[in-house]
Amino acid sequence: MEPGDDPDRLTMLLVTDATAQRRMEEQFALMENTRLLRASAEGLLQRVRPELDTVREALEDSGAPALEALQRARQTIEDLGRHLQFAPGQEAAAADDEGLLRQPGMRRVVELVKKVAVTDSTVLISGESGTGKELVARYLHRLSGRREGPFVSINCGALPENLIESELFGYAKGAFTGAYRDKTGLLTAAHGGTFLLDEVAELPPPLQVKLLRVLQEREVVPVGGVKPRSIDIRVVAATNRDLEKMVREGLFRQDLFFRLNIFPIPIPPLRDRIADIGLLAGLLTSKIGSRSGLAPKELEPEGLALLETYDWPGNVRELENVLERALVVSSGMRITTEDLHLPTETEAPGSPALGVENLWEVSKRATSEAERQAIAAAL
Known part of the structure; x- marks a missing residue:
């Protein structure tokens, strides 16, 4: 310390030097989060600009219902905001998910994703439940030129037919009882980004026709509406069923299948890439630990x-569940065979527990007893 130096200033410099690395990391994180927020805000503005133009025109015309136009614009912003939520931790989560794809058994999948990412081709991802179809779809989105746009998805099997139509396409005011305002659909909300149709095989036949028009014309018409709206999206579909077989059985439109199957990406089941389990287990235990506050542990060789x-009918999702339970019950430094609970044949989904009658057996016995009593009463 030189004579005349300010002690307070020197202390400040020492503290700054000691925390410089941490502050730099925080600043880089802030810059990245700001970039993502700006991209989301720009995407939102792009989508509501038509509504704002309507408001301006209404205000210029004294005879137009300006208040109604303002309410419609406000509702549009609220609807789109639900699908453009900003999550500061999403990049870290994306890095964790991408680690799950960097396994020898997924090399071909990653190669296909990288090839199609530079295009706008429609992609069909197929694979059993739990193989990571949505994870692959999100990875594709992050590698594509649409990465700054929204990623919007819908599970076609999770909603009834009348609701899924209005969620996909939106609806016009007065389209049905309770439609007191216009509603923006998810396909429109995905404008400029990627739209994932998860479990597309569950899409009802009438909606298959409407989806075909979206793929052909890149236009959507809201329920009860007449004017089509152009959209700029990449469509990614995912399924755990054999669509070709469904086409042969008349359960899925052939023309829609051809439109979706432009670039197929099949995901192998976990039982076909057993060599990946060791690496996957390490990544998953770290992921579970970060999410649940559990200390990650290594597996014993026997474990x-x-x-x-094991055959892993539930694939990677089932492996993650098994490891999470093991981390919870484990009391040692490593996960042992005693910590791992793998379903036996009698515990498989759909099988009754040992010594317990299932619902079918109870129902059958009750029906037989009712028939016996009815016959006895008739005699």
Whole structure:
């Protein structure tokens, strides 16, 4: 310390030097989060600009219902805001998810994703439940030129037919009882980005026709509306069913299948890439620990061998569930075979527990008893 130096200033410099690295990391994180927020805000503005133009025209015309136009614009912003939520931690979560794809058994999947990411081609991702179809779709979005736009998805099997139509296409005011205002659909909300149709095989036949028009014309017409609206989206569909078989059985439109199957990406089940389980287990335990506050632990060799002998009908999702339970019950430094609970044949989904009658057996016995009593009464 030189004579005349300000002690307070020197202390400040020392503290700054000691925390410089942490502050730089925080600043980089803030810059990245600001970029993402700006991209979301710009995307939102792009989508509401037509509504704002309507408001301006209404205000210029004294005879137009300006208040109604303002309410419609406000509702549009609220609807779109639900699908453009900003999550500061999404980049870290994306890095964790991408680590799950960097496995030897997923090399071909990653190669296909990288090839199609530079295009706007429609993609069909197929694979059993729990293989990571949505994870692959999000990875595709992040590699594409649409990465700054929204990623919007819908599970076609989770909603009834009348609701899924209005969610996809939106609706016009007065389209049905309770439609007191215009509603923006998810396809429109995905403008400039990627739209994932998860479990597309569950889409009802009437909606298959409407979706075909979207793929052909890149236009949507709201329920009860007459004027089509152009949209700029990449469509990604995902399914755990055999669509070709469904086409042969008349359960899925052939022309829609051809439109969706432009670039197929099949995901192998976990039982076909057993060599990945060791690496996956390490990544998943770290992910579970970060999410649940549990300390990540290594698997004992015997525990890993046990996991590699199981068939994994639930694929990676089931492996994650098994490991999370193991982390909860484990009391040692490593996960042992005693910590791993793998379903036996009698515990498989759909099988009754040992010594317990299932609902079918109870119902059958009750029906037989009712028939016996009815016959006895008639005699």
